[in-house]
Amino acid sequence: MSQNSLPADISRIGGSEVFxxxxxxxxxxxxxxxxxxxxxxxxxxxxxxxxxxxxxxMIGQAxxxxxxxxxxxxxxxxxxxxTDEPKLRPMGLGLDLVAQRKxxxxxxxxxxxxxxxxxxxxxxxxxxxxVTVRRQMEEDIKAAHDAAERANKANSAFLAAxxxxxxxxxxxxxxxxxxxxxxxxxxRALLMVENQDASLTxxxxxxxxxxxxxxxxxxxxxxEWEDFPMQRLIDRLSAEFGRQAQNKGLSFSSESCAAVVRxxxxxxxxxxxxxxxxxxxxxxKGEVKVACVERDGLCYLEVSDTGIGIETDQLSEIFREFHQxxxxxxxxxxxxxxLAIVRRLTDLLDxxxxxxxxxxKGSIFTxxxxxxADGVVSSEDEQPVLPEDQxxxxxxxxxxxxxxxxxxxxxxxxxxxxxxxxxSAKEATALxxxxxxxxxxxISDFHLLDGSTGVEAVSLIREFYAxxxxxFIVSGDTSKVVKDAxxxxxxxxxxxxxxxxxxxxxxxxxxRSGSVPED
Numbered sequence: 051m052s053q054n055s056l057p058a059d060i061s062r063i064g065g066s067e068v069f070x071x072x073x074x075x076x077x078x079x080x081x082x083x084x085x086x087x088x089x090x091x092x093x094x095x096x097x098x099x100x101x102x103x104x105x106x107x108m109i110g111q112a113x114x115x116x117x118x119x120x121x122x123x124x125x126x127x128x129x130x131x132x133t134d135e136p137k138l139r140p141m142g143l144g145l146d147l148v149a150q151r152k153x154x155x156x157x158x159x160x161x162x163x164x165x166x167x168x169x170x171x172x173x174x175x176x177x178x179x180x181v182t183v184r185r186q187m188e189e190d191i192k193a194a195h196d197a198a199e200r201a202n203k204a205n206s207a208f209l210a211a212x213x214x215x216x217x218x219x220x221x222x223x224x225x226x227x228x229x230x231x232x233x234x235x236x237x238r239a240l241l242m243v244e245n246q247d248a249s250l251t252x253x254x255x256x257x258x259x260x261x262x263x264x265x266x267x268x269x270x271x272x273x274e275w276e277d278f279p280m281q282r283l284i285d286r287l288s289a290e291f292g293r294q295a296q297n298k299g300l301s302f303s304s305e306s307c308a309a310v311v312r313x314x315x316x317x318x319x320x321x322x323x324x325x326x327x328x329x330x331x332x333x334x335k336g337e338v339k340v341a342c343v344e345r346d347g348l349c350y351l352e353v354s355d356t357g358i359g360i361e362t363d364q365l366s367e368i369f370r371e372f373h374q375x376x377x378x379x380x381x382x383x384x385x386x387x388x389l390a391i392v393r394r395l396t397d398l399l400d401x402x403x404x405x406x407x408x409x410x411k412g413s414i415f416t417x418x419x420x421x422x423a424d425g426v427v428s429s430e431d432e433q434p435v436l437p438e439d440q441x442x443x444x445x446x447x448x449x450x451x452x453x454x455x456x457x458x459x460x461x462x463x464x465x466x467x468x469x470x471x472x473x474s475a476k477e478a479t480a481l482x483x484x485x486x487x488x489x490x491x492x493i494s495d496f497h498l499l500d501g502s503t504g505v506e507a508v509s510l511i512r513e514f515y516a517x518x519x520x521x522f523i524v525s526g527d528t529s530k531v532v533k534d535a536x537x538x539x540x541x542x543x544x545x546x547x548x549x550x551x552x553x554x555x556x557x558x559x560x561x562r563s564g565s566v567p568e569d
Contacts, residue, residue: 080178084113086171088129100180102152113176118150129174149178158185217526217546218451220257223250225457228550232464254547262320262387266394273314273399274536277422280307280342280349283319288340290552291326295338298330307342309349311419313399318419321395321403324388325353325415333357333412349421354414360407368405369393441466441554443490443561446482448472448507450499458493465554467491467561475502479510488515490561496525508538520560524548542566 074081080097084090093108101108101116113129114122149159158181166173227250230243265271288304295302311318322340329338336356343350360368369389396403396417407413445462449455450473459469470485472478475498482489492511494504504523512519518540526546536543542556560566 077177080180081175082108082113082116082178083166083173083175085173088112088114088126091173097178100151100178101149107152116149118148118156121148157182217257218454220250220254221524221526221547222451222454222457224254224547224550225454225461228554229457229460229464232461250547262391266391266398271317271398273317275312275314277310277312278315280309280311280351280419283315283322284340284342287319287322287326290323291330291338291340294327294330298333300330300333300335301337302330302339303337304340305342307344307349309342309344309419310422311349312422313401313419317395317399318401318417321392321399321401321417322351322353324392325417328388329353329355329357329413329415336412344421347421347423349419351417351419352414353416354412356412359409359411359413360405361409365405365407441558441561444468444470444485444487445491445493445557445561446470446472446478446485446489446511448474448478448492448494448498448504450474450495450497454495461550461554462493462557465557467557472507474499475507475510476500478507479514482511482514488517489519491557492519492521493557494521494523496523505538508541520564520566522553522556522560522566540564540566 074092074094077094077096080100081092081094082090082097083092089110090108090113091110093105098105098108114125117125147159147161148156150156160179160181162177164175166175227243227247231240231247234240234243284304284307288302291304292302326338326340333355334357338353338355341352341354343352369392392403392415402418404416404418405413406416445467447455447458447462447469449458449471455471455473459471462469470481470489472481477499478494489511492508494507496504498504498507504525508519508521508523512521521538521541522544523538523541524544524546544553556567
C-alpha cells in the first residue's frame with residue numbers, strides 16, 4: 051500500500067475513496083492511522099494544523115515523533131503491547147497525556163485508539179483532541195475552589211473571633227442594664243433604663259442576625275442531632291413568647307405536643323423563635339399560636355397568627371435577606387433577616403417549611419420535623435419549680451475582661467449573690483484555696499487569660515471540691531472548639547449577650563437545687 055492511499059478495503063466500503071477522505075477531513079478532531087510498524091499512513095487536515103507539520107513530513111514517519119523525546123521509548127513498548135492485543139479504548143487511561151508540535155511546544159491531549167482490520171493488514175486509528183483550553187478551565191476552577199476554601203476557612207475564623215469581640219461590649223452593656231433595673235428606684239430613671247434595654251435588645255437582635263447569616267453562608271454551622279421531646283422545646287420558649295405577645299396586647303398560646311423528634315434542638319429553637327417573633331411583629335390584634343400535629347412519621351410544627359398576612363406575589367420573596375412584608379401601617383420594625391435565617395436553617399436541617407397566608411387574615415408557617423419511632427419522654431426533662439424568694443449564695447466568676455467582670459459583679463450582687471472573681475483557670479484555682487465555703491454556682495467566659503478556657507477552670511474547681519458544682523459557660527465564640535463545653539455534665543453553654551432575666555432565673559434554680567436547668 052502506498053503512503054498516500056487508503057488501506058485497500060476502505061476503498062471498497064461505500065464504493066468511494068473520495069467519500070471517506072472527505073469524511074476524514076470533516077472530523078472536528080485530529081485523526082491519524084498508523085500501520086503495525088507505528089508509521090503514519092493516513093492523516094487528516096486537523097492533525098496537520100494541530101502538530102504544525104506538512105503532509106509529506108508526517109506520512110510515512112513514526113508516530114512517536116509527535117511525542118516528547120522522553121516519552122518515545124516508553125510509548126514504543128505500549129504501542130507494541132496494543133498491537134498484540136488491540137481493542138477500542140482510551141490511550142493512557144488515568145494519565146495526563148502530552149503531545150509535541152513540530153516547533154517543540156508541548157500541549158495536553160486526549161487520545162482514543164481503535165483497531166482497523168483490512169486485507170492489507172492491521173492498522174490503528176487514533177483520534178486526538180487538544181485539551182489545552184479545557185485543562186486550563188479545570189485548573190482555573192480548581193484554583194477558584196481552593197481560593198474559596200481558603201476564604202471560607204478565613205471567614206469562619208474571622209466570624210469566630212468577631213462573634214466574641216463584637217458581643218463583648220454588648221454583653222457588658224446588657225449586664226449593666228440588668229443591674230440598673232434592679233437598683234434604680236426613681237421612675238424617670240427607670241424609664242430611661244427600660245428604653246436603653248429596648249435599644250440594647252434591638253442591637254443584639256441585629257448583631258445576632260447578621261452573624262447568623264454570615265455563619266450559615268460560610269458553612270460554619272453544623273447540626274448536632276439528638277432525639278428530644280418537642281414539648282420541651284415549646285415549654286422552653288413559651289415564657290419568652292408570652293412576654294413578647296403581652297407587651298403588644300396579643301394573646302399567645304401553645305398546644306401540648308407528645309412527639310419525640312430528631313433535630314438539633316438549638317437550631318430548631320432558633321427557627322421557632324424567628325417564626326414566632328415575626329408573627330408577633332406583623333400582628334396588631336388577636337393571637338399568635340404554636341401547635342404541632344404528628345402524622346406519617348413527621349411532626350408538623352405550626353406557627354399561626356391573625357396578622358396582616360402576605361400577598362401572593364410576595365410569598366416567593368419573603369425568605370430573601372432584608373425583604374420586609376409590606377405593612378398597611380408602613381411599619382419599618384425589624385431588619386428583614388428573620389425568615390432568611392429560617393430558610394437557611396431549615397435547609398441545613400433538611401426540614402421542609404411551608405407557608406399559607408391570606409392578606410388581612412393571617413399566616414401559618416409549617417415546619418416538618420422527623421418523629422422518632424417509639425420515642426419516650428424522660429421524666430428528667432421536668433425542671434424543679436422553686437419559690438421566688440431572695441437569691442443568695444456564693445458565685446465564682448471567671449472573666450478576663452475587666453469591664454465585663456465588673457458588670458457581672460454588679461448584676462449578681464444586685465440580685466443578692468456574693469461574688470468572687472478570677473481572670474483565668476490558674477487564678478481560679480488560687481482563689482478557691484482562700485474561700486471558706488464551696489461555691490453554689492460557677493460562671494465562666496470560655497476564652498480566658500493566658501489561653502486557658504472556662505472548661506479548664508470549671509473542671510479544676512470541681513476537682514478541688516470533688517463536687518459537680520453547677521456551671522454556666524458564656525461565650526460569643528461560635529467555633530467548634532466551644533462545643534467542648536457541652537461535654538461537661540451539669541453545665542450550660544450560654545451565648546453572648548445573655549438575656550439577664552433568663553440568666554438570673556436559671557442561676558436561682560442552679561444555686562438552690564445544685565443542677566442547671568435545661569435552658
